[in-house]
Amino acid sequence: MSVFTKRLKEMRTAAGLSQERLGILADIDPASARARVNQYENGKHHPDQLTVRNLAAVLNAPESYFYAVDDNTARLLLLFHRLPAAKQSEALDFVERLSAT
Numbered sequence: 001m002s003v004f005t006k007r008l009k010e011m012r013t014a015a016g017l018s019q020e021r022l023g024i025l026a027d028i029d030p031a032s033a034r035a036r037v038n039q040y041e042n043g044k045h046h047p048d049q050l051t052v053r054n055l056a057a058v059l060n061a062p063e064s065y066f067y068a069v070d071d072n073t074a075r076l077l078l079l080f081h082r083l084p085a086a087k088q089s090e091a092l093d094f095v096e097r098l099s100a101t
Contacts, residue, residue, distance in 0.1 A: 002043050007066045007074065009041045011059045026054035 012022050019041070023033025028051065039045040040055075047055065049063075056063045062081040068074035080091060 003069055004066045005041050005043045011061060015059055022058060025058040026051060
């Protein structure tokens with residue numbers, strides 16, 4: 001199982017979405033939405049960049065989350081993405097201070 005397939009399935013199930021519903025929300029043709037998301041989750045096919053962007057938007061995650069090999073990095077990407085812009089700046093300042101020590 002690739003990192004992408006693992007993270008996609010985890011995010012979809014955590015969001016409580018069926019494969020079909022996720023596909024439809026990500027602008028995949030309703031007639032093939034379930035099958036395509038299933039193929040993505042099973043690693044039979046990989047979505048193009050626009051589809052990854054759409055899937056990420058539906059799941060409120062950055063695209064990079066799906067490719068982060070390290071689980072801690074993926075978690076940080078997801079948490080950072082979900083912060084409001086002002087809090088993102090605070091988080092960056094905090095991490096910069098931590099890395100300086």
